[in-house]
Amino acid sequence: MGLSALQGSFQPPPVPVRPQFLKHEVDKKELELKEEIGRGAFGVVYLATRHKNLNGFPTEETVVVKTVHAYAGAQERATFVREIETTLDLGKHQNLLGLVGCCTTSHPPYMVTEYMPYGDLKEFLLKCRKRLKDSTYDLELLNKYQIARQIANGMIFISQAGYVHGDLAARNVLVGEDLVVKIADFGLATDVYERGYQRQDAEQKIPVRWMAPERLLREGRYTSKSDVWSFGVVVYEIATLGNVPYPGLDRQLMEELRGGYREPRPEDCPQEMYDLMLKCWQWEEDDRPEFQQLYDQLDDLMADCSEVSYLEPFGDPDEATAVEAPEGV
Structure with missing residues (x-):
């Protein structure tokens, strides 16, 4: 599914820039969304491939992209941003889902996490x-x-x-x-x-x-x-x-x-x-x-x-x- 389908016709303002997010920002151009693997009341989850260049060599990484529905209201968007913020604040632990990065400077916001192959x-x-x-x-x-x-x-x-x-x-x-x-x-x-x-x-x-x-x-x-x-x-x-x-x-x-x-x-x-x-x-x-x-x-x-x-x-x-x-x- 392309980005246009995700965004729809409704375009709320982007998430206000937060300093703690900037060093974790991922360029959306690096992300290739694949199939939908989850859907809830507030958002959608996609399997994705992240394409990067590492020392001049192209690399691919399987990741998961979570985002809000295109029609999500202010409360749902705020909850989503709080989840990103909380994940960053908590930091790394072997039994907490790892954050790869986020996309918060344009709509819809993304949270990019590691891929767990056996699902929930x-x-x-x-x-x-x-x-x-x-x-x-x-x-x-x-x-x-x-x-x-x-x-x-x-x-x-x-x-x-x-x-x-x-x-x-x-x-x-x-x-x-x-x-x-x-x-x-x-x-x-x-x-x-x-x-x-x-x-x-x-x-x-x-x-x-x-x-x-x-x-x-x-x-x-x-x-x-x-x-x-x-x-x-x-x-x-x-x-x-x-x-x-x-x-x-x-x-x-x-x-x-x-x-x-x-x-x-x-x-x-x-x-x-x-x-x-x-x-x-x-x-x-x-x-x-x-x-x-x-x-x-x-x-x-x-x-x-x-x-x-x-x-x-x-x-x-x-x-x-x-x-x-x-x-x-």
Whole structure:
């Protein structure tokens, strides 16, 4: 699809130039958009090739380009720009999706990221239910713990940076080679460093079944412990290979949660894994564990279910720099 089709007839003003964006700007002429690989309420995602000259030699790199709909309103464009800004502010981490660059000086704005060949975790888990030739889709319990542990690792980094992700779900985690997973989609992420919490924008759309009770209540107050609740739902998605949580509950969900109802233990889910979910789903925020505690527990569960050793974390564990084990180890 060409740029004209992306832009359409509506041409809002470009994003105001921000100094922090300039050194990451990519020339749109370098980007060749291929097929559409994703579409949401606010934007479209394309597989793309970036053409560059490196020391006089032409090179090609497979990347992903995310952009807003041509008819996106001011709020959607602002959310998109905030996602770019947050990604830059957070910096690099092995379990966060890497930013290649951005295009913000013309409309539509682009965010260019690394390509993760297995797509989002939600679709990946659904494919694991089928008999596919690629052995990557043959998930054992150890692999499930490995995936959850990497997500916890990334969330340690995000929370220590003073951010709340705000939309943690399997659909917002991407899967690469050797079952490396990376957290993405920081559109709802918010810096809560100064106050320690954030209040929900009344106009902000949120995925109810993944949200902590405090985010569903009218005041919409949330912290890093709200992300912990969502992490418990992600572990549920991993355990069930992609089940939607709380099916059939919509308007009644809050009252059910307030009354103590939680998703029952999934079939074939070890009690230890379910206990971890329940810790994340404590009604009171202070009763939920920190991401470092969840990481450590998953580390122990990996060790317990593995008959062979895996690579141990190196350095200070508080820095969340654990080395992931190769697939199947």
